[in-house]
Amino acid sequence: MASKINLISNALILIGDLPITSLTGNTRAQTVANNLYDNIVHNELTKYRWGFARKKAQLSKINETPVGTEYDVMYQLPSDLLVFIKMNPSINYQILGDRVYCNYDTNLFCDYIYTVSEATWPAYFSKMVEYALAKDFAMSIRDSASTKQLM
Structure with missing residues (x-):
C-alpha cells in the first residue's frame, strides 16, 4: 500500500538523495515534491485508460x-x-x-x-509513478540532466 511520502521518498532514493518523512519543511526535496507531485500523478493517470x-x-x-x-x-x-x-x-x-x-x-x-487515492494503486502503477517522480526530481533536486536522461 503506497502513500504519498513513500512514493516521494522512493523517487528521491532513485536519484541518490535522502528520503523524507514529511512534506512540511524547507528542504529542496520537500519544496520540489510539494510543487510537482500532483501534476506528475495526474499526468501518469491520464496516459492510459487504467x-x-x-x-x-x-x-x-x-x-x-x-x-x-x-x-x-x-x-x-x-x-x-x-x-x-x-x-x-x-x-x-x-x-x-x-x-x-x-x-x-x-x-x-x-x-x-x-484521481485515485495512492492506497488503492496497484504495485505496477506505484512503481511507474516513482520513476516519473524521480525523472522530474533529478533535474530540480540533483541538478543532473544526465540522471534525468538515463531514466
Missing part, C-alpha cells in the same frame, strides 16, 4: 437553456474527472468546459478517469 482509475457516473442535468440552437440539454461532468472516456448511451454530444451538450433528455452516464 481500469483501477476508471469510474462510471450518472450525469446531473443542468436546468438552463444552452446558448445556440445545436443542442437542447446540458449535463454537468463529474468534478473529479481527469479524462473523459465515453458516454452511455452512445449519443451525439459536445463537451465544452465542464458540461456536456446534447439533445438527450434521459439518464446519461459517462466513463472517465479520476
